[in-house]
Amino acid sequence: MIEAVWIAFAFVLGLIMRQVGLPPLIGYLAAGFALAGFGDMFGVQPQDSSVLAHIAHLGVLLLLFTVGLKLKLKNLIRPEVIGGSLLHFGLSVGLYFPGLLFFLDIGTREALLLAIALSFSSTVLAAKVLESKRELRAFHGRVAIGVLIMQDLIALVVISIASGKSPSAWALLVFVVPLLRPLLYKLLDMSGHEELLVLLGLFLALVIGGLGFESVGLSSELGALAFGAMLAGHKRAGELSQSLWSLKEVFLVGFFLQIGIGGLPDMDALLFAVVMGVLLPIKAILFFFLFLLFKLRARSAFLSSMSLANYSEFGLIVASVVLPEWLIPLAVTVSVSFLVSAPLNRIAHPLYERLSKRLIPMERDIRHPDEQPVTLSDAEILILGLGRTGRAAYDRLHEKGYRVVAMDSDPAAIEASIKAGRRARFADAEDQVLWQSLEMPEVHSVIMAMNDAEAKTIAVRKLRERGFDGLIVAHAMFDDIAERIMEAGADKTYLTMSEAGAGLAEQVDRELIRRGEMRASAAPPSPNPPA
Structure with a gap:
């Protein structure tokens, strides 16, 4: 019954959003908040959200695994990726922290952690948008995904430090994981093209990558991404990604539902989300100029920045661990950023064409090696x-x-x-x-x-x-x-x-003509040929 209500709300509101020209995922977010407000009428209780949270987590793991399948690690070790992500993180925290400390009645540690949570961009939204436009492997897509992975790693470090937890000694075993690549390739070759292929993907993403990394004190998200990346060089990586597509999409609906179902926001949370939404262009502008600094052309810098112009679900993960009182305000803020970012990303290319005459003069004279x-x-x-x-x-x-x-x-x-x-x-x-x-x-x-x-x-x-x-x-x-x-x-x-x-x-x-000619030539001659 509960699952039926989730599906019904998600489908109806997703369909409405699609009909008005917005991405269905905005409807899924709206469905989550609708369930938070009216779920009692349909028998949905707050404790049911724990099941949905588990489904959402599986969706995130599968998404990161499929992102990993399309990545090459050498594309991450780039100045624009490492330098852009670290500089943006430092500058964003430096801009948000004093404002939060001054305008909100919170302590220094709380303001710092909140600024850190707001500095990240959404891996789920960006990867989903880029994948839907087939731009994950385009230059600007690779830059955006590389920055997001760097941000996710920073978030994991922040969570470990702020929560006081540290990886176990067994975490050192992750350095042995790359040695498993030949075995993984062999398993992929042996899995065929049907249900065993799907099960292999689930096994690597959820069990070995997700649960395995989590059991040694590391992030399950990092594990899923790592095992996907190890298979990226295999000729059947694309087939494996395609086989997991439907499962991933369904589980990700749970992720967007789960963001809103945690509870309805009060006026303070709504005001905070609106203010952060107004400040969202600062994030994109900062990324744009940093990418120009690293020799990207205006077009690549613009498209990458648009993909990163949102707030992150990893901010919610940080909040759930070290800032639980800010979970609902941040959930609304992430939702507002999705409402802004998703439609803009759909028109990113035409939008750049309109702005190109103003943006191109900002480029550096030196060209990036990938854009000669x-x-x-x-x-x-x-x-x-x-x-x-x-x-x-x-x-x-x-x-x-x-x-x-x-x-x-x-x-x-x-x-x-x-x-x-x-x-x-x-x-x-x-x-x-x-x-x-x-x-x-x-x-x-x-x-x-x-x-x-x-x-x-x-x-x-x-x-x-x-x-x-x-x-x-x-x-x-x-x-x-x-x-x-x-x-x-x-x-x-x-x-x-x-x-x-x-x-x-x-x-x-x-x-058919060839076979007819063969039969004709092979037939024995007639005993009584016509005169």
Whole structure:
């Protein structure tokens, strides 16, 4: 009965938010507060939230595990990630602390811990938004996730120090964990493609990573992330992530419900949340200028900052351990930040296009190594996207003698293609600065093979705006997306599933003709041939 009420509230309010153009997760947050206020009418008691808290925790562990599956540790050891996160943490605490101490009637220790809790950004929201836009592996996505992981590590240190707890001596065993990678690879190879694969993901994320790290005094979240990251280099990491997708999404609904179900806020909590919401742009602006300091372009700095413009569920974890009296005010503050951040992240790319003329002049003259301008030299055909479609198109055109080059925003895809002998370059097709500086003197055809429809639309429009009059071809899953790409200036758009069906039919037709010819040639000659 209780689970039915949770599901009903989450679905109805999530659907309402979707219909008005807001992310469903805002509806889940609203459902949590609705259950806190009216749960008694439906038989939901406060003690029931402990079950929901457990479900929410599983959702966070699964999310961090799948984030880890898409990460490479070398992407975290970057100046913009380490320097940006540490500098932002120090500056944020320095800005929040005196204000909290002056305006609130609290002690120095309480003000300091509250400032620390407010300095973090939401790993759950940012990862979910970036994943939904397929930008986890884009340059700005990797920077944002790297900063969030650094913040999570800082939060774990703060919790350990403030709570007086410390890891046990057994925690040293975590240094042996990387040695288990060959075994993990073997288990992943042996698990097949069905339910055993899902169980392996749950086993590593919740049992070995989550419970294992927790049992030695470390964070279960860190354990789930670590075991996901160890499998990131395996060729089936993407398949494992996809197999856990539905479970992760359902459990994360519990996370958003649990934020609000803890209790209704009073006027002081609402006022605190509103003030912190007004101050939220300070967090984004500070990130933006720090990223510019570390040589990022304005576009990458802006998109990364937008992903980090929110308050963190880790702030709630800090509060639950060392500031329990601030748990509800912080929960409302996190909810308000989600209400602001989630819609803004949905329009981040169009918003940057509007602001780009003001933001680009703020860039440093020195370019980040991952964002150098690209020259395509003698290439005749440009392929954007190095997924299965892009790789297949590259290989077929290369076989036919064309000079082909491909671009992608995923360093792993670039590295794999270079090893396979393809000409591949790092670039983000949605970056308008790329299209302004890209040198492509002999390119006469462009193939849009990216997954994201918005990326294809923007890239087509930017190509036409720069004066490219060659052939532009794209693929799309749905008619409305194909229409949008054509309106942006593409010459031809192929519906992927329709073309696949037509291709299968063509293969069947050829095979039937071949077999008919074989039967005809194998048949014995007629004893009475016609005159």
